[in-house]
Amino acid sequence: MSQPPPDRGATVLVVEDEPSIADVLAIALRYHGFRVLVASSVKEARGQVSEARPDAVLLDVMLPDGDGRLFARELRGSCPDTAIVFLTARDAPAEIVGGLGLGDDYITKPFNIDEVVARVGAVLRRIRPTDDADRDVLPAPPPLRYRGLELDETTYTVRREGREVQLTPTEYALLRFLVRNGGRVVTKEQLLRHVWSYEHAAESTVVETYISYLRRKLAPLGAPEITTRRGVGYGLA
Incomplete structure (x- = not known):
């Protein structure tokens, strides 16, 4: 805090x-x-x-x-x-x-x-x-890609095979962290620290909630599944 x-x-x-x-x-x-x-x-x-x-x-x-x-x-x-x-x-x-x-x-x-x-x-x-000022002069970052997914860093949009869905900034930050970690499992504590800027794990229910949001939004794209490793954390299949 x-x-x-x-x-x-x-x-x-x-x-x-x-x-x-x-x-x-x-x-x-x-x-x-x-x-x-x-x-x-x-x-x-x-x-x-x-x-x-x-x-x-x-x-x-x-x-x-x-x-x-x-x-x-x-x-x-x-x-x-x-x-x-x-x-x-x-x-x-x-x-x-x-x-x-x-x-x-x-x-x-x-x-x-x-x-x-x-x-x-x-x-x-x-x-x-x-x-x-930095926002005005810096070029737009290239999109992130993972197994057919394309993440647009400027519009919080994720695309796959011509279909797209708009994410909230928090949903986007969560997916981006999972993508950057590839197929590895990341812990709730890591997600809270890197996505929500929380230094303690007391609010772990927020991770579960936003993982559910993401799963619902990504499902129509046929995107890689967000998997749960019980007692450990989450990763992309």
């Missing part, structure tokens, strides 16, 4: 209908250098997104005027570069896997406020360049 935010000017929209929770989140994020906007409903959130185009949205799933998951789908279509971190009291793995596949991370309630700040920072480090 010791890593600083990637950009002390990054804007985070907190969408939470419980005022006490929203206030605590806003205070903590501002203390760590983020610009913070707050919305208590889907309607308010739409207005804030339209005006401010936040870098990240910390999004409650259950809102008074709508489902945060549906709003996330809308947001992913209109602002594909905005990071989405869900806040949810629904911690059943099947429900998380089924409903939160559009987010870059999820945090279950009750949560530790320092963990929330660290994970927002980790998501932004994954999906944003650290220097806008």
Whole structure:
């Protein structure tokens, strides 16, 4: 939890209908250098997104005027570069896997406020360049390839035999790490460290959840299977 935010000017929209929770989140994020906007409903959130185009949205799933998951789908279509971190009291793995596949991370309630700040920072480090000037002048990296898969480093798209699927930045980072390790099995701890920037393995359920997302999205491509080595980790067949 010791890593600083990637950009002390990054804007985070907190969408939470419980005022006490929203206030605590806003205070903590501002203390760590983020610009913070707050919305208590889907309607308010739409207005804030339209005006401010936040870098990240910390999004409650259950809102008074709508489902945060549906709003996330809308947001992913209109602002594909905005990071989405869900806040949810629904911690059943099947429900998380089924409903939160559009987010870059999820945090279950009750949560530790320092963990929330660290994970927002980790998501932004994954999906944003650290220097806008570098982004403007550096050439696009070549695609990664593995057993018929082609990973586009600039669009988070994976292709195989003319078919393609769009991944979230987190899904893409996970697949890229598996591809770079070829057919080797990598541990949950390695995935948490290299994909999520977590230094401890306490949040291992996030790996299982995003492996499920990836499997669902890659299945229509006939892609190499993501295999599970029970008690060890994951790899590409």
